Amino acid sequence: MHRYRTDAAWLGTARCRNCAIRDLVLFGDLRDPDFGLIQLPIDELRIEPGAALYHVGEDGGSLYTIRSGLVKLVQFLPDGTQRIVRLLRCGAVAGLEVLVGRPYExxxxxxxxxxxxxxxxxxxxxxxxxxxxxxxxxxxxxxQSLHQADDWLTALSTGSARRRLARLFLKLAADCPGEPVRLSGREDLGAMLGLGMETASRTIAEFKRAGLVRETMPNVFVCDGPALEAVDREG
Structure with a gap:
């Protein structure tokens, strides 16, 4: 796992209180006296693409708040394939299951x-x-975690490949309004939608030909929201 700290470990009193995204994260509702209860170091880490925060089955000692970037939660199926069950963005918390004594799921x-x-x-x-x-x-x-998991299962695992892909683009566009949608590759795309990589690639190509999305850089797309919503309404 490749990672490096952007700052040394700290006790959180000043940094949590003045956090730029404090309203989004787990400690958003804390008041000044509460910070005195933080007596173990909180590490602020920068983690490179492809590295893991944690692995399924590990006994967890930590939760993680996402300050920036994008993290995927992966579930491995009995046949060895993987399924991406959620994407985590700024403000999301990963590893909540450790609070009830469970290993990472x-x-x-x-x-x-x-x-x-x-x-x-x-x-x-x-x-x-x-x-x-x-x-x-x-x-x-x-x-929120349960709702998002149910939402992903319903929206991205049912319907035709075209409808699943349209819903994914709409979800990612809604997460970051006004910004291009970034995908990490066709393999991850298939893992999010429960489709083979070939089917995912073919459906992306179809969307590009139809003008539903425009690929400005590799795996970076500008979306036509109304047109994608029309695809999602297809019978």
Whole structure:
């Protein structure tokens, strides 16, 4: 796993309080006295594409807040193939399952260079017990994770290849309005949609010919939202 720290470990008091994305992340509702409960170091890490935050089955000692970049959660099927069950962007939390004593349920792999905060499980558990605001935020994140997983399963695993791909482009475009949609490659695309790589590549080519998407750089697309919505409505 290739990673390097952007800063030395810190106790979080000043950095969490002044975090630029604090309203998005797990500690967003903490107040000044709460930061005194943080007594283990929180590491701020920059992680290269292709590296893993953690692997499925590992006993987890940390949660991760995504500060920037893109991370995929991968599930490996019995036949050896992989399925991408979610994409995590800025503000998302990975590894919540460790709070109930479970090993990591997925492998978390960085798709686009990511900055993350590595939160020791003991810190989050203590804050959850002693700070009702954080406990409420944790419950909200549990719900969001379940909802997103159900949403991905429903939207990206059902219907024709054309409808699945249209829904994926619409979801990714909605995540970052006004910005091009970035995909990491045809193999990952197939793993997100439950399609073979050849089918995924063929469907992308069809969309490009029809003007539904325009590839400005390799795996970077400008989308025609209304046209993609029309594809999603196809019977």
């Amino acid at each position: 997925h492998t978390a792999v960085v798709l686009q260079e990511a900055e993350v905060c590595q939160l020791p499980r003991a810190v989050v558990e203590r804050l959850s017990k002693e700070t009702p605001r954080l406990h409420a935020r944790l419950m909200e994140r549990w719900y």
